[in-house]
Structure formats: structure tokens, C-alpha cells
Amino acid sequence: MTADDVVVDVAGLRMRYGTTDALHDVTFQARRGEVLALLGPNGAGKTTTIEILEGFRARSAGRVEVLGADPARAGEDWRARVGVVLQSWRDHGKWRVRELLAQVAAYYTGYTTPWDPDELAAAVGLAGQSDQKIRTLSGGQRRRLDVALGIVGRPEVLFLDEPTVGFDPAARHDFHDLVRGLAAEGRTTILLTTHDLDEAERLAGRILVLDHGRIIGDGTAEELARRIAGRDEVRWSLRGERFSAPTDEPARLVHQLYRDHGGDLHDLEVRRASLEATYLSLVGRAEGAPR
Numbered sequence: 577m578t579a580d581d582v583v584v585d586v587a588g589l590r591m592r593y594g595t596t597d598a599l600h601d602v603t604f605q606a607r608r609g610e611v612l613a614l615l616g617p618n619g620a621g622k623t624t625t626i627e628i629l630e631g632f633r634a635r636s637a638g639r640v641e642v643l644g645a646d647p648a649r650a651g652e653d654w655r656a657r658v659g660v661v662l663q664s665w666r667d668h669g670k671w672r673v674r675e676l677l678a679q680v681a682a683y684y685t686g687y688t689t690p691w692d693p694d695e696l697a698a699a700v701g702l703a704g705q706s707d708q709k710i711r712t713l714s715g716g717q718r719r720r721l722d723v724a725l726g727i728v729g730r731p732e733v734l735f736l737d738e739p740t741v742g743f744d745p746a747a748r749h750d751f752h753d754l755v756r757g758l759a760a761e762g763r764t765t766i767l768l769t770t771h772d773l774d775e776a777e778r779l780a781g782r783i784l785v786l787d788h789g790r791i792i793g794d795g796t797a798e799e800l801a802r803r804i805a806g807r808d809e810v811r812w813s814l815r816g817e818r819f820s821a822p823t824d825e826p827a828r829l830v831h832q833l834y835r836d837h838g839g840d841l842h843d844l845e846v847r848r849a850s851l852e853a854t855y856l857s858l859v860g861r862a863e864g865a866p867r
């Protein structure tokens with residue numbers, strides 16, 4: 577990773593609210609084009625971290641750089657390069673989708689080349705709602721609009737705080753497609769917070785597990801699962817008897833079983849080391865650790 581590739585650089589970040597330490601010593605980096613999930617239980621410090629990176633909250637200690645600048649002191653030109661998806665724009669119920677996108681796009685003129693409102697509406701799946709008033713949108717459509725407003729200035733870094741809370745499965749699916757589409761372009765670094773393992777696994781190339789203000793896991797879903805839950809498991813039955821074996825190479829074991837037992841082999845199953853088991857194990861371990 578070269579210094580130019582590092583878009584988010586956090587070292588020794590601490591946050592104290594009164595007498596409560598919400599972040600102890602958080603250190604991580606994100607590269608250009610990377611999708612990073614901050615995963616953790618309630619109160620882990622996800623929102624606090626992301627608000628500090630967005631420049632909306634002053635930290636207690638530590639070094640934070642986003643696009644080479646300290647968010648606590650960065651100016652308008654920096655802000656134009658950073659996208660933040662806020663909770664729904666409920667105050668603008670009387671505005672039409674295109675109008676609001678055009679209005680917000682106009683703020684970026686002079687800093688970046690914002691999206692054309694109609695192209696952006698189409699990109700987030702709101703082409704059919706461009707002329708609709710915001711208060712008439714469904715929850716999922718409104719969330720798409722939130723995302724559209726977050727990306728209207730073509731940000732280099734996009735922050736999404738619990739983006740799919742309250743979504744139905746179809747809206748979640750569409751939203752995931754939208755984020756994957758943005759990520760596929762490779763120019764936007766995306767940092768999202770979630771409680772949802774499935775969402776983290778689907779969207780993020782890398783997952784940071786945060787618990788009680790500390791990072792207790794960092795890697796791809798597969799790396800985390802292997803590191804903690806260990807090996808995959810192969811299960812089978814042979815002449816009415818059940819067997820199981822842990823293995824690092826399930827394909828090789830399955831091949832061997834077929835070679836040795838052929839048609840006598842039944843109920844063959846490969847269980848991958850799961851992110852869920854890893855997460856529960858990580859968070860469970862941290863429960864017993866000193867704070």
C-alpha cells in the first residue's frame with residue numbers, strides 16, 4: 577500500500593464522553609476504492625468513529641486523516657470530496673426528487689463535477705420518481721434518495737451509518753446492488769457501519785470488528801472466520817453411521833471419501849467456518865476482557 581492509496585488513516589483514536597471511554601485505541605487504514613465495514617454490537621463505538629471521520633464530532637485524542645486532512649479542521653473543498661449519507665431528509669417533503677438533487681448538486685459547483693440530477697436518479701433506481709414529492713416516496717425509495725444526496729458530489733470517500741436499518745428484504749437487496757456498483761468503479765472508498773453480519777459479508781472487502789471501543793478483529797470475512805472459527809467441517813454418513821471431520825482442504829477430503837466409499841457415501845455436507853461463529857466468539861471473548 578503506498579501512502580497515496582491510504583484514504584483513511586486512523587491511529588490511537590480515543591473518545592471520552594464525560595467519564596465514559598467510548599473509543600480506547602482505534603487504529604486502522606482504508607485504501608482507495610476499498611469497502612470497509614465497521615461491525616459491532618450496540619454501543620461498540622461505530623457511530624462515534626464514523627462521526628469523527630466525517631468531521632462532525634471532536635475526538636479526545638489520536639491522529640485522524642481522511643484524504644490527507646484532519647476532519648476536525650478541514651475546509652469546504654475537503655467536505656466536497658467526502659460523502660455522508662444522513663438519515664432521511666424529512667424536512668424536504670414538499671420538494672420533488674429532481675429539484676432537491678439539483679439544489680444539492682449546485683452546492684458542489686466550483687469544487688467537484690456533481691452528478692446530473694436525472695442521471696443520478698436513474699443510477700439509484702429513482703428514475704420513475706424524479707417528479708414525485710419526497711413525502712410520497714416509500715421508505716426504500718427515500719433511502720435511495722439519501723444515498724443519492726450522499727454521492728451527488730461524486731465523493732472520494734463515502735460514509736454510510738447503518739444504511740439499511742428498517743429496509744425490507746427487497747430494498748436491502750437493491751441497496752446492496754447500489755453500493756456494490758459504486759464500489760466496482762473503484763474510485764470511492766466506502767466506510768459503512770452495521771450490526772448485520774450478512775450485510776458486512778456481502779458488501780465489504782474488509783471487516784473491522786469493534787467492541788467496547790476497541791478493534792478486536794480485522795480482515796476479510798473469510799480471514800476472520802478462518803482465524804477464529806478455524807477449519808471447515810465435512811460431514812457424511814456411511815452405512816447408517818454419521819461422521820464428521822475438521823479440515824483445511826474440504827475438496828480434497830470429499831474427493832478421498834468418494835474414492836474410498838463411492839456410492840456408499842450419503843448426506844455429504846461441507847460447512848464453512850462462518851463469520852457468525854467468529855463474530856460471536858470475538859465479542860464473547862471481549863466480554864471477559866478487561867475494559
Ligand SMILES: Nc1ncnc2c1ncn2[C@@H]1O[C@H](COP(=O)(O)OP(=O)(O)OP(=O)(O)O)[C@@H](O)[C@H]1O
Nearest residue numbers: 593596598616617618619620621622623624625771
Ligand atoms: N453524545 C454522547 N454522550 C455520551 N455518551 C455517548 C454519546 N454518544 C455515544 N455515547 C456512548 O458511547 C458509546 C459508543 O456509542 P456509539 O453510538 O458510538 O456506538 P454504536 O456502536 O454506534 O452503537 P449502536 O449500534 O447502538 O448505534 C456508548 O456507550 C454510548 O452510550
